[in-house]
Amino acid sequence: xxxxxxxxxxxxxxxxxxxxxxxxxxxEYEDVRLERDQWPDLKPNTPMGQVPILExxxxxxxxxxxxxxxxxxxAGLAGKTPLEQARVDMIMDGMEEMGRKGYAAYFEKNEDxxxxxxxxxxxxxxxxxxxxxxxxxGDSGHFVGNELTLADITFFNMATLVGTWMKLPDVDxxxxxxKVMEHVTSxxxxxxxxxxxxxxxx
Amino acid sequence: MPTYKLTCFNVRGRAExxxxxxxxxEIPYEDVRIEWDxxxxxxxxxxxxxxxxxxxxxxxxxICQSMAIARFVAGKAGLLGKTNxxxxxxxxxxxxGMDVGKLFTEMVMEKDASKKAEKKKEFxxxxxxxxxxxxxxxxxxxxxFVGDSxxxxxIGFFNMMDFITAEYPGALDGYCKLNKVIDNVKSxxxxxxxxxxxxxxxx
Numbered sequence: 018x019x020x021x022x023x024x025x026x027x028x029x030x031x032x033x034x035x036x037x038x039x040x041x042x043x044x045e046y047e048d049v050r051l052e053r054d055q056w057p058d059l060k061p062n063t064p065m066g067q068v069p070i071l072e073x074x075x076x077x078x079x080x081x082x083x084x085x086x087x088x089x090x091x092a093g094l095a096g097k098t099p100l101e102q103a104r105v106d107m108i109m110d111g112m113e114e115m116g117r118k119g120y121a122a123y124f125e126k127n128e129d130x131x132x133x134x135x136x137x138x139x140x141x142x143x144x145x146x147x148x149x150x151x152x153x154x155g156d157s158g159h160f161v162g163n164e165l166t167l168a169d170i171t172f173f174n175m176a177t178l179v180g181t182w183m184k185l186p187d188v189d190x191x192x193x194x195x196k197v198m199e200h201v202t203s204x205x206x207x208x209x210x211x212x213x214x215x216x217x218x219x
Numbered sequence: 220m221p222t223y224k225l226t227c228f229n230v231r232g233r234a235e236x237x238x239x240x241x242x243x244x245e246i247p248y249e250d251v252r253i254e255w256d257x258x259x260x261x262x263x264x265x266x267x268x269x270x271x272x273x274x275x276x277x278x279x280x281x282i283c284q285s286m287a288i289a290r291f292v293a294g295k296a297g298l299l300g301k302t303n304x305x306x307x308x309x310x311x312x313x314x315x316g317m318d319v320g321k322l323f324t325e326m327v328m329e330k331d332a333s334k335k336a337e338k339k340k341e342f343x344x345x346x347x348x349x350x351x352x353x354x355x356x357x358x359x360x361x362x363x364f365v366g367d368s369x370x371x372x373x374i375g376f377f378n379m380m381d382f383i384t385a386e387y388p389g390a391l392d393g394y395c396k397l398n399k400v401i402d403n404v405k406s407x408x409x410x411x412x413x414x415x416x417x418x419x420x421x422x
Binding site (some may be wrong): 064065073076079080082084086087088089091095099100103104106107109110111145146149150152153168 | 268269270280283284287288289290295303307308310311388
């Protein structure tokens with residue numbers, strides 16, 4: 018059994034998807050949370066000067082989605098066939114876009130541009146995007162196949178994150194997405210982590 | 220033998236990595252190209268999972284998101300990396316490349332001429348050199364980023380530099396290992412054939 022060490026700041030941020038993947042897979046790992054003053058010393062020793070990083074038996078990985086995909090494979094959450102894996106990837110990438118657009122609106126400094134972007138995001142983009150996503154959910158209540166995958170977990174994680182910045186469409190109005198959320202929050206490993214994870218501002 | 224149909228605009232753009240991977244794997248596919256002005260009428264009726272192209276149709280199923288498609292084709296071509304860890308390292312290097320590629324694309328697409336000149340200077344002086352120095356460190360002496368054979372991270376790097384060197388011609392001068400990566404990609408028979416035959420487009 019390899020030793021996994023995840024390093025990030027003391028927050029959910031871009032590391033949380035990795036923590037959720039470990040939790041859903043029931044895989045133990047060291048969850049290192051940096052204080053701000055520890056970062057300057059670590060930074061030059063990371064592959065690309067960023068966190069999160071995952072150390073696995075001496076090898077270092079960076080880039081949160083690449084790490085998440087690796088952990089998902091170890092946990093059996095990456096999709097069972099190449100085509101299923103492509104569908105998981107597609108959902109992850111789509112959610113990443115949703116996150117990026119939301120970030121660009123919420124953190125925009127110019128008030129006028131921020132208001133414009135927020136309006137477009139909340140009134141046009143999100144309803145359309147949720148409609149597309151809802152159609153991608155199978156009868157099983159999962160995005161891919163009949164079991165939990167990283168795609169379901171990513172939807173939960175990104176929607177929760179963006180929901181702290183922006184007004185999301187009501188998930189109850191999207192029967193497929195509602196089922197995905199229920200599957201995620203009722204997974205034993207995830208339910209335990211969601212109850213126990215540190216409360217942090219981000 | 221499954222059938223593959225790739226649909227994208229008539230550009231290299233986000234689909235070119237996919238096309239290079241089909242070529243490297245010598246996998247036949249239908250390369251459908253939509254003109255920009257046709258897209259608005261096609262979009263509402265197109266069978267796209269998220270209202271965007273490129274899409275890949277594989278035996279009736281439709282996948283979108285260019286990197287998801289590229290990873291799938293890389294898998295079919297045997298170019299993902301041999302172990303889960305190799306695959307994760309290939310993913311990581313491609314993600315890092317895309318972070319920089321995004322800045323490059325923003326510069327290229329900037330419509331205001333003076334803003335564009337400013338962005339071009341900034342990219343060329345502030346973002347590109349550290350990226351190349353970093354990736355020279357990642358590349359092996361064998362001219363591969365991961366393991367000892369061609370992977371899609373080599374091809375992704377080649378593709379990105381193909382765009383970047385069009386704006387910054389001497390960018391790769393002096394980077395021995397990166398130039399080896401480029402050579403390894405260009406001398407792959409399928410890739411070499413595609414580079415000779417592919418449609419010439421502005422983007």
